[in-house]
Amino acid sequence: MSATFLTGIARTTEPRVMLRRFLALDAVVTGGNGLAYAVASGPIGRLLGVDERLLLGLGVFLIVFGLAVGALAARREPPASAVKVIVDMNVVWAVLSVASLVIWLDPSTAGAVWIPMQAAVVAGFAALQWAALRAGART
DSSP states (O other): OOOHHHHHHTTTHHHHHHHHHHHHHHHHHHHHHHHHHTHHHHHHHHHHOOOHHHHHHHHHHHHHHHHHHHHHSSSSSOHHHHHHHHHHHHHHHHHHHHHHHHHTTTOOOOHHHHHHHHHHHHHHHHHHHHHHHHHHHHH
């Protein structure tokens, strides 16, 4: 990813600020998604063709993960090791989401669209966070 691209998205040339913004965006999207899954696991589960209990568990996990990412984003200088863990977890989530379509799940049409779409968003967060982390290491 080019520095120009990252600068355009983050609206700053400061890698540390970019990283914090990408982490904050991840925290908001992940936490919001988790809250929706936890609060409305029944209706969302029926829409996506995913077990309600699975969705509830994923929702709780995503809320906790979103809070952890948000706490990291709130730090003036997020530790590189912690950011790498977030990036790795995002990559694992994206891969498992796609694998679940082939191995475990039998989703509805909406689920077959939603699951890879959210996996792509999470993979995008991982790529942006990794690129911002690397840009900060070069400065």
